[in-house]
Amino acid sequence: xxxxxxxxxxxxxxHEVLGLRSPLTPRQTAARARRFGSFYYxxxxxxxxxxxxxxxxxxxxxxxxxxxxxMGTGLAVLIDGNSNAGFPGADGSTVSYLMFLGPALVATAxxxxxxxxxxxxxxxxxxxxxxxxxxxxxxxxxxxxxxxxVLGLTVRILLTTGIYYLxxxxxxxxxQPATGWLMIFTALLxxxxxxxxxxxxxxxxxxxxxxxxxxxxFIVMPLFLFSGTFFPLxxxxxxxxxxxxxxxxxxxxxxGRVLSYGHPEPAAMTAVHVVYLLVLTFxxxxxxxxxxxxxxxx
Amino acid sequence: xxxxxxxxxxxxxxxxxxxxxxxxxxxxxVIARGLKATWGTNWSIMVSGFVEPVLYLVAMxxxxxxxxxxxxxxxxxxxxxxxFIAPALLAVSAMxxxxxxxxxxxxxKLNYARLYEGMLSTPLGPLDVAxxxxxxxxLRGALYATGFTxxxxxxxxxxxxxxxxxxPAAVVIAFGFASxxxxxTSYMKTFQQMDWIQMIMLPMFLLSATxxxxxxxxxxxxxxxxxxxxxxxxxxxxxxxxGIFSWGTAGHLLYFVVMIVLGLTLTTNRLRVLFLx
Numbered sequence: 001x002x003x004x005x006x007x008x009x010x011x012x013x014x015h016e017v018l019g020l021r022s023p024l025t026p027r028q029t030a031a032r033a034r035r036f037g038s039f040y041y042x043x044x045x046x047x048x049x050x051x052x053x054x055x056x057x058x059x060x061x062x063x064x065x066x067x068x069x070x071m072g073t074g075l076a077v078l079i080d081g082n083s084n085a086g087f088p089g090a091d092g093s094t095v096s097y098l099m100f101l102g103p104a105l106v107a108t109a110x111x112x113x114x115x116x117x118x119x120x121x122x123x124x125x126x127x128x129x130x131x132x133x134x135x136x137x138x139x140x141x142x143x144x145x146x147x148x149x150v151l152g153l154t155v156r157i158l159l160t161t162g163i164y165y166l167x168x169x170x171x172x173x174x175x176q177p178a179t180g181w182l183m184i185f186t187a188l189l190x191x192x193x194x195x196x197x198x199x200x201x202x203x204x205x206x207x208x209x210x211x212x213x214x215x216x217x218f219i220v221m222p223l224f225l226f227s228g229t230f231f232p233l234x235x236x237x238x239x240x241x242x243x244x245x246x247x248x249x250x251x252x253x254x255x256g257r258v259l260s261y262g263h264p265e266p267a268a269m270t271a272v273h274v275v276y277l278l279v280l281t282f283x284x285x286x287x288x289x290x291x292x293x294x295x296x297x298x
Numbered sequence: 299x300x301x302x303x304x305x306x307x308x309x310x311x312x313x314x315x316x317x318x319x320x321x322x323x324x325x326x327x328v329i330a331r332g333l334k335a336t337w338g339t340n341w342s343i344m345v346s347g348f349v350e351p352v353l354y355l356v357a358m359x360x361x362x363x364x365x366x367x368x369x370x371x372x373x374x375x376x377x378x379x380x381x382f383i384a385p386a387l388l389a390v391s392a393m394x395x396x397x398x399x400x401x402x403x404x405x406x407k408l409n410y411a412r413l414y415e416g417m418l419s420t421p422l423g424p425l426d427v428a429x430x431x432x433x434x435x436x437l438r439g440a441l442y443a444t445g446f447t448x449x450x451x452x453x454x455x456x457x458x459x460x461x462x463x464x465x466p467a468a469v470v471i472a473f474g475f476a477s478x479x480x481x482x483t484s485y486m487k488t489f490q491q492m493d494w495i496q497m498i499m500l501p502m503f504l505l506s507a508t509x510x511x512x513x514x515x516x517x518x519x520x521x522x523x524x525x526x527x528x529x530x531x532x533x534x535x536x537x538x539x540x541g542i543f544s545w546g547t548a549g550h551l552l553y554f555v556v557m558i559v560l561g562l563t564l565t566t567n568r569l570r571v572l573f574l575x
Contacts, residue, residue, distance in 0.1 A: 055490050058493065058497055068502055069505065070501070074505065074514050078369065079366055082366060108358050136512040142541075212342065217346060218349070219350055220352055222353060225353050225354065230357075230358065230361065230362055231362050231364065235360070235364040235365065236357075236360060236361050
């Protein structure tokens with residue numbers, strides 16, 4: 001047995017009793033946790049996701065395939081055959097229904113993942129699985145836990161939208177691949193812009209009395225159907241068109257269309273889409289952090 | 299006659315009756331419990347359940363209808379797109395409701411609430427439990443089908459008095475899915491496995507000639523779709539909605555009768571294996 005090296009510090013000596021070597025003292029570990037806490041929590045979140053990786057992969061691969069086959073090719077036969085239908089593309093040209101639909105499907109996928117992970121997962125963290133309380137008893141702050149959840153969510157959404165985008169390319173639904181791939185990120189914005197306020201709401205719930213079922217039925221479903229997903233928003237009467245205007249899904253889908261096939265749109269409108277999505281995302285995130293802190297530290 | 303035989307109440311000797319130990323002739327006890335539980339806790343979710351197909355009808359019928367134009371319906375006549383998808387959406391909602399009630403709901407009661415274990419330790423048999431649960435699901439389905447048909451009427455989508463028959467037909471479709479769903483659920487062990495059920499329903503929903511006629515597919519794909527139960531449901535309701543019938547209508551009905559008989563046999567058998575070893 002060699003003698004402990006003096007240069008290694010007191011931490012090494014302490015752990016040598018157990019036959020373990022740690023480069024860090026408990027104080028140093030805590031300092032690191034304070035600095036990188038959100039990444040620590042995101043790391044845990046992603047590891048937990050492996051528990052249901054089969055489901056994650058199945059929805060990420062199966063859903064695009066079914067929607068692209070069913071709507072993008074099946075329904076497209078009817079719509080492209082109708083002379084009244086035509087979707088304006090770049091420089092006065094028209095594009096096929098499949099190209100029109102593609103960006104909407106990617107953004108929808110991001111929204112669905114986000115609505116799943118910001119309802120029961122958040123509620124479970126406080127109430128059922130109590131995932132937040134362990135980290136909160138460590139040097140991690142409640143703000144870091146909230147941010148860690150968002151980072152984990154971001155990874156899962158990017159995985160889903162990335163796979164979806166690959167499917168679009170395989171189906172020939174992207175006219176401009178040079179800018180089209182950016183829709184992976186505009187779709188992510190849709191997921192976060194919708195998900196952050198929802199996360200803030202879920203963090204305040206003390207009991208599940210079916211609120212999530214009602215959110216699904218009265219918010220997620222209408223947003224999905226009335227956001228110009230399957231048809232241009234203009235074909236709806238004004239009485240329901242406003243649903244699209246406030247919907248993160250519509251703003252993100254329009255961005256995706258500009259990127260994917262050069263959907264004609266004034267630059268100011270494009271800026272409005274981006275600003276609206278960013279405001280919802282960061283406003284929601286601030287609110288969610290506040291609610292997490294109140295619940296965990298209060 | 300021995301003394302034991304004279305004093306024992308006849309109802310407690312199930313072997314002498316039709317279906318013996320499987321059936322305790324008390325389905326109403328299961329139904330009464332279900333109704334009481336529903337109205338006590340989640341009636342608002344229950345009642346608002348019919349909103350979903352209505353939203354689909356409004357969005358797709360108006361928005362997508364503008365793109366698609368007229369389509370060919372049963373009997374080869376042209377029809378408006380909203381008229382075309384409305385019966386299909388009713389069939390889908392019958393399927394979704396029945397499958398939800400007979401899978402997620404039953405899975406929870408089977409594995410977490412342990413409700414059936416309690417029921418089967420009373421004179422109730424597995425057939426009572428299966429029939430009672432399915433009846434509740436069908437009651438809910440009938441409620442939604444009535445609501446949806448009323449909305450169709452309000453939107454001016456009903457062109458034939460036969461359309462009223464869509465309500466009982468939707469219940470038959472729901473019966474087919476519910477009786478099978480419960481049998482399938484009895485094999486499930488984890489919540490994650492339930493997601494696979496979703497992954498079977500989504501393609502059925504999108505591909506079963508719901509949003510466009512079957513003729514857009516190549517022949518080989520057509521015959522695969524025609525083997526699926528939802529396609530038969532969609533076609534059945536579509537024919538009823540315009541009042542144009544053929545031998546095919548009887549064929550679709552027969553499909554569901556067979557499905558119901560098979561499903562009920564399987565479900566009862568599974569409950570017996572699980573609980574009355």
